[in-house]
Amino acid sequence: MKILHVNTNDIQGGAARAAYRIHKGLLEKNIYSRLIVLNKKSDDYSVINMGKTKKQKLIYKIRLFFDEKLKSFYRKRKRTTWSVNFFDNNELVEFINDSDFDIINFHWINASMLSIKDIEKITKPIVWTMHDMWPFTGGCHYSNSCILYETDCNKCNQLDDKKNTFLSKYILKRKYICYKNISYISPSKWLANCAQNSFLLKDSNIQVIQNGVDLEIFKKLDKSFSKNVLNLDMSKKYILFGAMNSTSDKRKGYDLLKKALEILKKEFYLKDVVLLIFGANKPQYNEDLGFEVKYLGQISDDVTLSLIYNSADVFIAPSREDNLPNTIVEAISCGLPCIAFNIGGMPDLIKHKKNGYLAKPFDIKDLAKGINFVLEDENRWNSLSENALNKAQRDYDINVVSDKYIDLYKKILGRDDK
The missing domain is CATH 3.40.50.2000 (Glycogen Phosphorylase B;)
Known part of the structure; x- marks a missing residue:
């Protein structure tokens, strides 16, 4: 053949x-x-x-x-x-x-x-x-x-x-x-x-x-090790967002994420949180999103991507329309809980409050609530992470x-x- x-x-x-x-x-x-x-x-x-x-x-x-x-x-x-x-x-x-x-x-x-x-x-x-x-x-x-x-x-x-x-x-x-x-x-x-x-x-x-994805590459790694390799602060929690042309493609929903972060800052009082972005370079003029923002640029290497997912605490995919994003497949394969709107192929990947959070389309308050849901409780995060790994091993090998x-x-x- x-x-x-x-x-x-x-x-x-x-x-x-x-x-x-x-x-x-x-x-x-x-x-x-x-x-x-x-x-x-x-x-x-x-x-x-x-x-x-x-x-x-x-x-x-x-x-x-x-x-x-x-x-x-x-x-x-x-x-x-x-x-x-x-x-x-x-x-x-x-x-x-x-x-x-x-x-x-x-x-x-x-x-x-x-x-x-x-x-x-x-x-x-x-x-x-x-x-x-x-x-x-x-x-x-x-x-x-x-x-x-x-x-x-x-x-x-x-x-x-x-x-x-x-x-x-x-x-x-x-x-x-x-x-x-x-x-x-x-x-x-x-x-x-x-x-x-x-x-x-x-x-x-x-x-x-x-x-x-190759589960020998996209797999759960020690978070401290991953952060150390990428020179990230061990004491911070990282909200990860990324895609091809992540901040410029309107379909990917970066504008919706920014609004959700404003609500997150005002209503949930999360501290020591950093927004980590790949698929885009730092803009000429800084935006005030209420959180520190770190840009990683375009990433094409799978090993580096795996390290990034393993350094983060939650992955956000606020797309307006999407099929079955590789990013979420990669993220859950690394045991990273994911958040998205309940649209397109997202329900195939994310089981609400089981391995992530599906927000109401396109409710930015619910998106912010989802971020808080994942980050606020360590035991819950561990359960979400374990369920994400199980789903990846079952469906996306x-x-x-x-x-x-x-x-x-x-x-x-x-x-x-x-």
Whole structure:
């Protein structure tokens, strides 16, 4: 069995990290696996770089430019992630069709990795791991509570067109024509439910397989040791927040966290607390959040991430919309209680008051209450931490996750061998 994973990046971004971990998990199971990308940042021999030559880089930039240009006609569009995928990548399609890979596993194929029409040209069975909503919408990656993807994606509110929205409606129709011979995976029950209710995938078989992590890396470590390595104050409690572009991506809810911290400071009187942020650098002008803030910048190394989680006392993911964030999977695998709003895939990860706290969407007072709930009692924290570890070992071990992928691949190929 030979598997080719397709993702725009190899280790940069949440979908990339999830795809890379699945790919490496398959290799550990002696499955021949390769990951093909446009932007390779690792030095991993098993990652194929389709953007390494000057010609490839130029063609990629041209495709991306014209894809972005199509959106420019909507001058009032919201600055959300919204992908067109209109211009073809013939080189990649030819590589796939001429190869001896048995199954092509799509992940995040945007930023001009593949066009929608390219999908139809691929002659091999496709498995599509959906890391957001784009596979079944007219262009948005998260719908912001819009359900037009259930019908025709006309009048897209993210393009902010009050009249008929030609582009989003056209993209949905193009996907309807081009989607063939595809099996779908959703990391969360929420995304699977959205996909099942969509116009495009309502008749498709969608299997829920969670994202996984290496539990030999993301595991519980001595907190004093971890703090010492990162040069953190042993006497302080650390509230951790982090994601890709954590403070600038509105969907990640940093503005909601700041408001919750103001309430936490005024009503719960927590002392010796520090806000620890990764995925962002220190801004030019300091913000007064009522607590000391320490910025760790962009972190791409899993060992360092594990140390950070083990140094913290609680992880906050105040997202407005999210699928199954790697950050929470990583955090609970380190025994760190997590707090989030009760939205998207968060209930799959966090069991309210068992291994963390699910706040009412988007109640900042309840978010502050959740932080206090986790931090105020040491015995409670120990129980939450133990439950987090148990859940991670049961559901998010990459060895377990990769077995589920292998079982699906075998079913598609109709055989029992590896």
